[in-house]
Amino acid sequence: xxxxxKLAYRNLVGAGLRTWLNVIVLSFSFVVxxxxxGILVGxxxxxxSDMTNWEIGGGQYWHEQYDPYDPFTLxxxxxxxxxxFSDEIARGDMVPLLMVQGTIYPQGRMQSVAIKGIDPAQxxxxxxxxxxxxxxxxxxxxxxxxxxxxxxxxxxxxxxxRWRDAGGTFDATDVVITAIFSSNVPSxxxxxxxxxxxxxxxxxxxxxxxxxxxFRDAGAERAAVQGWVHKPKEVLTASVDRIIKTKTAGQxxxxxxxxxxxxxxxxxxxxxxxxxxxxxxxTYIALGYTRREVVGLFTxxxxxxxxxxxxxxxxxxxxxxxxxxxxxxxxxxxxxxxGMAMAQTLYPIYSAGLVITTVLxxxxxxxxxxxxxxxxxxxxxxxxALRGRIx
Amino acid sequence: xxxxxxxxxxELTKSFPMGKSAFTALSDINLSLGKGEFTGLxxxxxxxxxxxxxxxxxxxxxxxxxxxxxxxxxxxxxxREAAQLRKESLGFIFQSYNLLVVHTVFExxxxxxxxxxxxxxxxxxxxxxxxxxxxxxxxxxxxxPQLSGGECQRVAIARAMVKRPSLVLADEPTANLDxxxxxxxxxxxVKLNEELxxxxxxxxxxxxxxxxxxxxxYLLDGKVAQDExxxxxxxxx
Numbered sequence: 001x002x003x004x005x006k007l008a009y010r011n012l013v014g015a016g017l018r019t020w021l022n023v024i025v026l027s028f029s030f031v032v033x034x035x036x037x038g039i040l041v042g043x044x045x046x047x048x049s050d051m052t053n054w055e056i057g058g059g060q061y062w063h064e065q066y067d068p069y070d071p072f073t074l075x076x077x078x079x080x081x082x083x084x085f086s087d088e089i090a091r092g093d094m095v096p097l098l099m100v101q102g103t104i105y106p107q108g109r110m111q112s113v114a115i116k117g118i119d120p121a122q123x124x125x126x127x128x129x130x131x132x133x134x135x136x137x138x139x140x141x142x143x144x145x146x147x148x149x150x151x152x153x154x155x156x157x158x159x160x161x162r163w164r165d166a167g168g169t170f171d172a173t174d175v176v177i178t179a180i181f182s183s184n185v186p187s188x189x190x191x192x193x194x195x196x197x198x199x200x201x202x203x204x205x206x207x208x209x210x211x212x213x214x215f216r217d218a219g220a221e222r223a224a225v226q227g228w229v230h231k232p233k234e235v236l237t238a239s240v241d242r243i244i245k246t247k248t249a250g251q252x253x254x255x256x257x258x259x260x261x262x263x264x265x266x267x268x269x270x271x272x273x274x275x276x277x278x279x280x281x282x283t284y285i286a287l288g289y290t291r292r293e294v295v296g297l298f299t300x301x302x303x304x305x306x307x308x309x310x311x312x313x314x315x316x317x318x319x320x321x322x323x324x325x326x327x328x329x330x331x332x333x334x335x336x337x338x339g340m341a342m343a344q345t346l347y348p349i350y351s352a353g354l355v356i357t358t359v360l361x362x363x364x365x366x367x368x369x370x371x372x373x374x375x376x377x378x379x380x381x382x383x384x385a386l387r388g389r390i391x
Numbered sequence: 392x393x394x395x396x397x398x399x400x401x402e403l404t405k406s407f408p409m410g411k412s413a414f415t416a417l418s419d420i421n422l423s424l425g426k427g428e429f430t431g432l433x434x435x436x437x438x439x440x441x442x443x444x445x446x447x448x449x450x451x452x453x454x455x456x457x458x459x460x461x462x463x464x465x466x467x468x469x470x471r472e473a474a475q476l477r478k479e480s481l482g483f484i485f486q487s488y489n490l491l492v493v494h495t496v497f498e499x500x501x502x503x504x505x506x507x508x509x510x511x512x513x514x515x516x517x518x519x520x521x522x523x524x525x526x527x528x529x530x531x532x533x534x535x536p537q538l539s540g541g542e543c544q545r546v547a548i549a550r551a552m553v554k555r556p557s558l559v560l561a562d563e564p565t566a567n568l569d570x571x572x573x574x575x576x577x578x579x580x581v582k583l584n585e586e587l588x589x590x591x592x593x594x595x596x597x598x599x600x601x602x603x604x605x606x607x608x609y610l611l612d613g614k615v616a617q618d619e620x621x622x623x624x625x626x627x628x
Contacts, residue, residue: 003505014493014534283489286450287550288478288506290470383445386489 001300004293008301012308019305022269026262026309026362031317033255033358038321038348039329040248046184046343047240054183056236057095057124058218061228063211066099068187074101074114075164078209082225085213093217095122096210098200102163104175104193106151113193115163117200124216127188131179132196138174139199144189145182153177161193166205173203184343259362262309263369270302270373281377282386291382295374302370306363324348396459397558397590398424398447403456405442405613416442417613420456424592424606426557429584431593433601434610440594441562443610447592448481448560449473461557478506482551482589486563488543490535490550496522497531500549507554521553525579541572548576552583558590565597573599 012019052058066077081089081096088094098117103110118125120133127142134140138158148154155177162172175195183189201207215222218233274281284294328345405417417439424430432440445451446458449465450473458465461480468476482503483489490499500521504514522528525545535543544564551559561580565573581603584591593600601607609617 003508006505007502010494010498011491279487279489280491283485283491285474286448286477286483286485286489287503288474290474292470293474382450383441386450386485388487 004297004300005304007297008304011301012304018269019308022262022265022305023308023312025265026305026366027313027317029255029258029262030309030313030358030362031320032258033362034317034350034355035321035324035348036251036255037354037358038325038350039346040244040251041351041354042325042328042347042349043247043343044240044244045349046346047244048237050184050343051237051240052233053126054185054188055125056231056233057214058216058220059222059233060215060231060236061213061222061225062231064227064229066211066229071101071112071114074099074211077211078166078206079227080208081210081213082228084225088215092121092123094213094215095119095124096197097212097214098197098204098206098209099211100163100200100204102161102193105160105162106153106157107159109151111151111191113161113191115161115200116192116194117197118194119197124214126181126183127194128179128181129194132194134178136176136178138176139195140178141175142179142181142194143177144192145180146186146189147191148177148180153180155180163203165203171203259365263365266302266305266366267369267373269305270298270370273298273301274373274376278380278385279388281380282382282384282388285382286386291378291380295371295377298374298377299367299371302374303363303367305370306359306366309362310359321348321350325350395425396423397426397428397461398422398592399457399459400443400447401457401459403443403446403453403458405439405446405451406454415613417446417453420613420615422608422615422618424590426590427584427588428606429581429591429604430606430608431595431601431604432608432610433596433604434616435596437612438610439613440596440610442613444560444562444592444594447558448483449476478503479554480557482554482556482559484544484547484551484559484561484564486566488535488540488547488567490543490546492535494534495531496527496533496535496538496546499535499546500553503550503554517553518549521549524552524583525549539572540567541569541575544568544572544576545579548579548583552587552589555587556589558592560592560594562594563597564593564595565600570599573597577603 063077063079065073067073078098085094089096095118100115102113102115104113118127118129118132120129122129129142131142132140139161143153153159157177158174160172161175162170164170175193201209213228222230224230281294284297285291289297325348328347330345400420400422403417403420404415406413406415420443432443434440442451446453446465447460449460449468452466460476463472463476465473491502494502497518500518501514504517509517519528522531525548527542527545527549530538530542535546538546565576568576577600580591583589593604595601604621606620607617608615
């Protein structure tokens with residue numbers, strides 16, 4: 001094997017431009033595959049991290065009537081907070097959230113919103129809820145940048161808010177925007193209005209009630225609670241997993257095409273080699289190689305393209321991938337319109353597993369593609385091959 | 392069987408299928424070659440000399456009969472055993488040199504030693520010795536396309552001789568060379584034959600080569616037509 005590796009290396013380096021063209025194409029595949037996969041892993045990590053920080057914490061309890069995809073359930077989705085969570089809430093390790101359906105009237109227009117009551121002192125979410133702890137002449141409210149943009153609202157703007165209390169009676173008051181925050185999680189920003197929890201409870205006559213209870217510690221054992229549904233973190237991020245999976249499948253097609261192009265070049269080189277290097281094949285056999293060993297040599301030669309490609313790819317790929325990890329890739333359109341947790345700039349994350357798996361897959365495929373045409377050598381007549389006669 | 396013989400051939404026949412019939416290239420060949428011989432298979436094209444050389448070189452097998460090379464019956468060897476025989480004991484010199492064009496002169500000569508898994512330091516010494524025999528120590532880094540035909544054939548001789556084989560098989564070694572280069576090559580081979588006692592078997596119809604042979608085996612239509620020994624003083628004229 002050592003001899004085959006040495007000879008294969010000499011043959012490849014000796015073949016010059018043809019080898020380097022194949023190596024460059026293949027190295028490009030390496031770098032692009034690792035970069036694309038890195039972007040997906042980075043997106044996955046970023047999306048889950050953003051969701052944790054802005055929306056789901058370490059997991060949640062949902063009121064049993066609550067259905068995020070059906071706003072009509074909001075009227076019934078509230079209940080007193082179970083006594084067993086009192087200590088956790090007092091420690092700040094659990095945040096109650098009360099939600100009601102409402103309407104706001106910015107600049108004479110009408111917009112349905114989910115009014116969310118949240119404790120201004122909470123620190124589980126990155127929401128700037130401390131801005132709700134402000135003495136103003138209207139109810140303080142914070143909104144997301146996406147909604148502020150679409151409704152043309154700015155900090156300090158007043159608008160009328162209407163809601164129905166627990167008894168079904170409509171009421172209205174003025175709110176003032178005390179902060180506009182920017183997250184990468186559209187569901188936190190789109191048609192959401194955050195006001196102080198106690199204010200909303202008074203407004204709706206839902207004393208000590210909540211719709212969602214978000215806890216900080218994802219690892220703690222959670223018991224079932226009557227009237228509430230436990231939603232572990234992995235359940236809440238499952239939608240992101242599904243999107244990433246779909247994207248991964250889509251991108252697999254892209255880099256399969258990329259790989260196919262590189263493999264075509266290798267295959268072509270191998271087929272040509274077997275015809276053009278017949279005398280050489282005969283010489284190897286005359287000097288003491290078996291035909292099987294020559295097949296092995298040609299296969300190693302082909303496979304070595306991928307090793308050289310990995311090295312060449314490392315030369316320009318490592319600086320490029322490191323630079324991308326630092327500056328990220330900015331999506332050339334507004335990611336906020338995509339409707340899913342996605343930052344405008346994605347930062348690729350590369351793991352050793354990703355790099356090793358990619359290299360192994362490419363080396364394996366290259367070896368198979370190299371072996372396929374080389375099998376013809378096993379059927380060659382060495383005396384004909386020595387004379388370079390086409391067989 | 393004569394155990395002192397390098398090559399022993401008994402009632403050897405070789406046929407090639409040609410459509411529904413068969414072409415007999417060699418018929419009922421009986422020969423024996425001893426150690427240190429400088430012998431040629433002489434005959435016109437199609438007389439079977441290259442076919443016989445290929446069988447002796449274990450690159451081909453007889454249709455019937457036996458060819459014993461270094462006490463091994465080539466027709467009965469497995470592919471691995473035949474490769475082992477070629478690797479350890481046989482050297483080949485071809486009409487068109489058959490050098491590895493992308494390798495340097497050094498690497499070409501080194502190749503048989505790599506297959507024998509000889510250590511790097513010893514390998515280097517053996518290669519340089521072989522290149523010294525053929526007078527090419529100043530070309531170690533050149534590649535075959537940078538060499539003349541004569542130089543290429545000298546590299547091929549060095550490659551065949553570097554492992555000190557028992558038997559060297561040379562198929563029309565001077566066919567692509569001019570007279571001066573042919574004589575130079577042949578004198579080199581005669582010197583190696585005398586100094587190292589290596590057996591040389593040629594397939595040729597070149598008068599220049601025939602002039603150096605000590606034993607001439609004439610083949611005609613696949614049969615031995617004549618087998619004659621030459622007095623030493625005739626080859627030294």
